[in-house]
Amino acid sequence: MPYTLRKVVSFVALAVLLVVAELLTGVLGTSDSLAGPRSAVSKGMSAEVMGVYFTPPTGAAGAIVEAIESAQQEVVVQAYGFTHNGIAQAILRAQKRGVSVRVLMDEKSRTTNQYVIDLLIGDSVPYRLDGKHAIAHNKVMVIDTQIVVTGSYNFTNAAETRNAENVLILRSVELARAYRENFEQHWAHARP
Numbered sequence: 001m002p003y004t005l006r007k008v009v010s011f012v013a014l015a016v017l018l019v020v021a022e023l024l025t026g027v028l029g030t031s032d033s034l035a036g037p038r039s040a041v042s043k044g045m046s047a048e049v050m051g052v053y054f055t056p057p058t059g060a061a062g063a064i065v066e067a068i069e070s071a072q073q074e075v076v077v078q079a080y081g082f083t084h085n086g087i088a089q090a091i092l093r094a095q096k097r098g099v100s101v102r103v104l105m106d107e108k109s110r111t112t113n114q115y116v117i118d119l120l121i122g123d124s125v126p127y128r129l130d131g132k133h134a135i136a137h138n139k140v141m142v143i144d145t146q147i148v149v150t151g152s153y154n155f156t157n158a159a160e161t162r163n164a165e166n167v168l169i170l171r172s173v174e175l176a177r178a179y180r181e182n183f184e185q186h187w188a189h190a191r192p
């Protein structure tokens, strides 16, 4: 599968600050008040940047598939849009080789995501739909409680071939724990 990628492996605290800033943005939103609960994520944590990908050109999907292929124990997925067959097939293959897989999707995007939902149902992959928010807009994978895949990139063909997107792949047990805890909160109020 031909794809161009920039693979950067280094400890870059700045990248993590960007992620934390995104988390805080989600908490603070457009509220006038700065009070209220904030992310429990430490601002000072560092993570290894496994990869940074921009579309165009195409190629981020290949990097995401590689990350899924590397999973040995668990993959949890939070998706808004999920229509990309190659990424979906990687999820199915992971479950077939014994990896624990769960997929959480935006409830209001059910129709758009129906193709992938049917694939998940066909292979009995646990999935739930989150309808508790205006939109469940997270695009996150947490792999083996140490790798976090996130960014603007929906797991869709449009993101891969038509949009301007970014994907960041990070290795940090602490960061993965924070994202996984957030996943569990949404999983708990989502439904099949």
Ligand SMILES: [Zn+2]
Pocket: 130, 131, 132, 133, 136, 185, 186, 187, 189
């Ligand atoms: Zn939720």
